[in-house]
Amino acid sequence: MKERRNLLARAGIKQPLLGIALLATLASCKEKPETFVIHSPIYPTGSNNVTLTCRKISGDVENVKLYVMVSNVSSTGVLSSSSPEALVQEWSSPSMPVSYTKTGGYGTNKLVRYRFVVKGNDKTYTHTVSFATRPYPVANQAIPVYCVGDKDKVMNLVFIPDTDIDVMDTFYNAVQLDITDAFQKEDWLRRFRKSHNFYINPVTGHAHDYDTGEPHDKPSNWSNLSFAQGKVILHKTVLRDFAGGGVFSTEYFNRGTILHESGHGLYGMADEYSGGSHWQAEEKPNNFTSLANAQNYAPSVGLQSSDANKIGSDNFWELCNDSCMMDKTGLNVWPYFSPCRNRILYAITQRANGN
Amino acid sequence: MKKHMYIVLSVAVLLLASCKGEQQQQQGQEDELSKQLPELDRLAGDYTPQQEGDFKTYHLALKGRVMNGVWMIDSNATYMRPGRLPYGAASGGDMMVVYTDASGKELGKYRVEHPGKQRTCDDGNGGMKVATSYDFEILLPGREDIGSVALQQDGKTVQQFKVPTRRSREERQIPSTNVPGAADTTRVIR
Numbered sequence: 428m429k430e431r432r433n434l435l436a437r438a439g440i441k442q443p444l445l446g447i448a449l450l451a452t453l454a455s456c457k458e459k460p461e462t463f464v465i466h467s468p469i470y471p472t473g474s475n476n477v478t479l480t481c482r483k484i485s486g487d488v489e490n491v492k493l494y495v496m497v498s499n500v501s502s503t504g505v506l507s508s509s510s511p512e513a514l515v516q517e518w519s520s521p522s523m524p525v526s527y528t529k530t531g532g533y534g535t536n537k538l539v540r541y542r543f544v545v546k547g548n549d550k551t552y553t554h555t556v557s558f559a560t561r562p563y564p565v566a567n568q569a570i571p572v573y574c575v576g577d578k579d580k581v582m583n584l585v586f587i588p589d590t591d592i593d594v595m596d597t598f599y600n601a602v603q604l605d606i607t608d609a610f611q612k613e614d615w616l617r618r619f620r621k622s623h624n625f626y627i628n629p630v631t632g633h634a635h636d637y638d639t640g641e642p643h644d645k646p647s648n649w650s651n652l653s654f655a656q657g658k659v660i661l662h663k664t665v666l667r668d669f670a671g672g673g674v675f676s677t678e679y680f681n682r683g684t685i686l687h688e689s690g691h692g693l694y695g696m697a698d699e700y701s702g703g704s705h706w707q708a709e710e711k712p713n714n715f716t717s718l719a720n721a722q723n724y725a726p727s728v729g730l731q732s733s734d735a736n737k738i739g740s741d742n743f744w745e746l747c748n749d750s751c752m753m754d755k756t757g758l759n760v761w762p763y764f765s766p767c768r769n770r771i772l773y774a775i776t777q778r779a780n781g782n
Numbered sequence: 783m784k785k786h787m788y789i790v791l792s793v794a795v796l797l798l799a800s801c802k803g804e805q806q807q808q809q810g811q812e813d814e815l816s817k818q819l820p821e822l823d824r825l826a827g828d829y830t831p832q833q834e835g836d837f838k839t840y841h842l843a844l845k846g847r848v849m850n851g852v853w854m855i856d857s858n859a860t861y862m863r864p865g866r867l868p869y870g871a872a873s874g875g876d877m878m879v880v881y882t883d884a885s886g887k888e889l890g891k892y893r894v895e896h897p898g899k900q901r902t903c904d905d906g907n908g909g910m911k912v913a914t915s916y917d918f919e920i921l922l923p924g925r926e927d928i929g930s931v932a933l934q935q936d937g938k939t940v941q942q943f944k945v946p947t948r949r950s951r952e953e954r955q956i957p958s959t960n961v962p963g964a965a966d967t968t969r970v971i972r
Contacts, residue, residue, distance in 0.1 A: 459816060504831040538831060552820065557829045565831065576826030579839050579866040618815055621826040637902040637909060642916060650952045653843060653921065654865030669902035669909075670895070672916065687903065695874025695893060702908040704901050706876050706893070729807035756903050768811050774872035776818070779825035782871040 460486030460547035462523070463617045464554040466539075469603035470572045470627055472561045473535035476528055481543045481554070483523035484617060490546040491518045491525050498538045504565045506538060536564045538571070554620050567648040569626035569655070573606055576621050580779050582693045583655035587628040587646055589662030592679070601661055601679035602627055609682040612760050613752065615768045616686075622775045623693075628652065634660040634676030637669040643676055657692040659685065680758065687756045694774040696767055699747055699754040701739020711773040713753060713766045715744040728765040837951065840924040841867040844931065844945060847917050848898055855943045859950035860922075867923040869894060877935055881922055881945075884929035896935070 461484040471477050481491055496512040518525045533539050543554045556575055563570040569585050586605065588598045606625055611617040633644035643660060652658055661679040668676045670688055677684040690696040697705045697714040707716045715721035721735035721744040734746050747753065747764035755761045763771060840862045846855040869879075875895035882888050895901070897918035902909045922928055922945070933941040 461812075461816065500831060506831065552823065555828070557831075559831075568831075571829065571831060574829035576829055578829070580826050583868070615811075615815075618812070618819070619822070620819065621823045624829060637900060637904070640900075640911075640913065642900070642913065650843065650861070650863055653841065653863045654868055656868045667902055667904045667907060669900045669904070671900035671913075672897060672918070691874060691895070695872045697874060698903065700903065700908060702910070703903060704876060704895065704899075704910065706874065708872075708874060708893070710871070729810065765807060765811065768808075770872075772811075772815060772818070775822065777870060777872040779822055781866070 459550045460484075460488045460545060461618055462488065462543070462545050462554070463611050463620060464541075464543050464556060465603075465607055465611065466541065466556065466558060466573075467603060468599060469606065470559065470561055470570065470599050471532055473537070474532040476530050477532060477539070478526050478528045479541050479543075480524050480526040481545065482611075484614075486547055488521055488523055488545060488547045489519070491521050492544040493517070493525075493527050494542040494544070495529075496540045496542075497533050498540070500536050500538050500559065500564055502564045502566065504568065512540075512542070533560050535560055535562060552620070563629070567629060568651055569628055571624065572602060572627050573623075573625040575624060578624055578654055580781070581622050581624050582657070582775065582778060583624045583626065584657035584659070584689065584693065585626045585628050585652050585655045587630075587632040587652075587658060587660045587674070589660050589664075589676075590631045590633045591663045592631075592661070593663075597663070598661060598679060599627070604680075605661075605682060605685050609685045609760055610689075612682070613686060613762060615763050615771060619771075619775055622779070626655070628658075632660045632674070634662045634666060634668065637667040642672050643674050645672070645674060657689055659688065681756070683752070683755055683757045683759045683761065686752050686760055690753050690763070690767065690771075694767075694771045696753050696770050697743075699738060699745050699751055701741050703738075703741075705738065705741055705743040707743075708770070711766070711770040713745065713747060713770055714738070715746075716742070718744050720744070721746055724766075728769050730765060837862060837864050839866045840864055842922040842924060842928070842945075842949070843952070844920040844922060844943065845917070846919070846943070847915075848913075849915050851914055853941050853943075855946075857944075857946050859948045860946045861952045862924070862949050863952050867892075867921055869921060877933055879920060879922075880932045880934055880939075881928045882930050882932070883927045886930075889925070889928060890923065 462481050464481045466477055466479045468475055492514060493516045494512050495515050498506040498509040516527045537560045538557055540557045545552055556573060558572050559570050586602045592598045628646055630646040630648045632646040635641035635643055658674045660676040675688045695708060705714045707714055718735055722732035725732050725734055725746055730746050735744050737744055746766045750761050751764035751767055752761045753767055843861040843863055869892045873892045875893040877894050877896045878891055879894055880891040898912045898916045900911055920931060928945050930944050932939045
């Protein structure tokens with residue numbers, strides 16, 4: 428290090444200047460803004476204060492506008508008496524994140540739609556999110572708590588409360604954190620601003636321990652959840668969790684498990700740990716049935732054939748590193764590695780295109 | 783002087799390249815995604831709650847039960863449910879669902895996990911087993927010309943069913959004990 432400083436000094440280059448030049452080079456790739464948005468509480472009562480927030484991932488944000496529209500929801504889900512969409516706040520040259528709080532809440536039986544319009548570096552885009560207030564009047568239907576698109580065109584995940592959840596606010600807070608600290612924490616997923624709908628099921632299910640051999644008790648409105656790619660029972664009791672029959676379970680505080688299982692259910696990815704569930708997908712795989720397949724695929728995801736490695740003693744190979752989310756479960760969120768990122772983009776694009 | 787300048791710049795570039803290789807690859811993916819996001823925004827459409835209960839788009843559910851390894855299908859009806867089939871070209875799993883018309887012509891297929899499989903990966907404590915008795919359902923796209931469905935593993939057909947021609951709508955299901963605070967698994971929350 429000392430020697431390097433001497434070289435710099437002898438060459439007449441000041442380190443700070445070199446640093447600035449290098450940073451400027453890197454920053455030039457990230458001038459277009461990327462952001463994500465959230466509201467809190469995720470499923471507010473009619474009188475709860477509700478805060479709407481826009482956060483920056485990267486780039487320069489020059490202007491943010493927030494519009495809100497509130498509608499009544501009937502027992503059949505029909506919207507009525509929609510007030511016109513109104514601009515509630517504008518931020519010029521904002522210091523991100525920006526937030527707006529609606530004091531006194533939006534009332535009961537409402538569907539609130541908020542729209543952040545973000546502008547920066549000649550780029551303008553919109554985040555549009557709809558959420559219901561408590562109580563939601565449509566009986567036995569999944570309650571929209573963070574919905575961004577046509578459910579036929581985006582990925583849908585339903586959170587089901589276990590019968591062992593005795594304080595519902597614990598469950599609601601867990602759902603909020605699964606969105607903010609899992610989906611919006613992982614650096615790749617949070618960029619998909621219009622690809623994931625999140626719901627809360629109004630009816631409970633019950634998770635069993637893997638070692639009992641019992642399948643999970645599905646909620647009685649199960650057929651109403653059939654549209655969703657992901658269904659998860661959040662529970663309080665510590666169990667050996669498992670996935671089966673189209674539903675998976677996890678303790679309400681496990682963010683990593685939510686993303687790992689979403690990797691299976693939403694994006695069709697296989698496990699990357701030994702003893703897991705493996706297959707080679709026809710397109711954009713993250714598991715390979717042979718070393719040669721993995722090596723041949725490596726350049727298409729910016730990797731080298733030497734990155735291919737066998738998954739333990741299983742007869743499958745992978746290109747991801749050992750800290751990829753498909754190799755991990757539990758409390759913490761890990762980043763999806765390159766092959767998984769490609770697969771996620773592929774899956775979301777296929778869904779959006781109706782395939 | 784020039785030589786030193788060259789050395790310094792070379793070292794800087796090498797240092798940058800070594801630690802930035804992965805980040806550059808990541809940056810490339812992020813740039814590519816940024817280009818695709820406007821199109822994804824357009825394709826995603828808008829969310830409306832009316833979608834939950836209507837059959838403008840629908841998919842089918844074939845129900846059955848496996849008893850001690852023997853597969854039985856509910857031949858009374860194929861059930862219609864609102865919304866497009868949640869699975870498709872990008873679904874994953876070790877089993878392939880292949881649906882054909884009455885003449886046996888393949889109409890489509892998608893991957894899914896074996897319906898009887900229980901898979902755990904709880905914090906490094908992995909395990910997998912297939913139950914011998916369980917209820918199952920196979921989801922199919924909302925089309926009228928599906929005559930049969932086959933379940934394949936490793937390219938081999940392990941089960942094949944005729945799809946009942948009678949369609950029955952599965953309207954909104956009302957739990958029998960629809961009471962907040964009830965002690966069973968159908969407790970409704972508000």
